[in-house]
Amino acid sequence: MYYAIISEDVEGSLPLRAESRPAHIERLKQLKDEGRLLVAGPHPALDTPEPGDAGFTGSLVVAEFDSLASAQDWADADPYVDAGVYQKVTVKPFKAVLP
Known part of the structure; x- marks a missing residue:
């Protein structure tokens, strides 16, 4: 099943994002591979x-996992979590309907 991982950044997260982005993207x-x-x-x-210095307010990941627990575990291990980029992360089941 798909799960939506909806993350909200802390204020001024751009430097924190830059530092941990390579591990986050990897x-x-x-998941893509x-x-x-x-x-x-x-x-x-x-x-x-391209918001420049204004940065970002959060992130969205929609991916397939075996369970809500495994999706939450994956989200909890995100390098952005360890770096303090996110102030809140919500994981919810997601049903893809369109396109």
């Missing part, structure tokens, strides 16, 4: 794909 690439990643990306703080 985990996402692994396993055919389990539906979509992933950040929420820009401004209404533009």
Whole structure:
């Protein structure tokens, strides 16, 4: 089943993101290589794909896991969590309907 991992950044997270981004992206690439990643990306703080110094307000990952517990475990091990990027992470079951 798919699960949505919805993360909210702490204020001023851009330097923390930059520092831990390579490890964060590597985990996402692994999900993609396993055919389990539906979509992933950040929420820009401004209404533009490149928000510059304004940074990001959070992230969304939708991926396939065996259970809610395994999705939560994966989310808890995110390098952005260890780096203090996220102030809150919510994991929910997700049903893909369209397209």
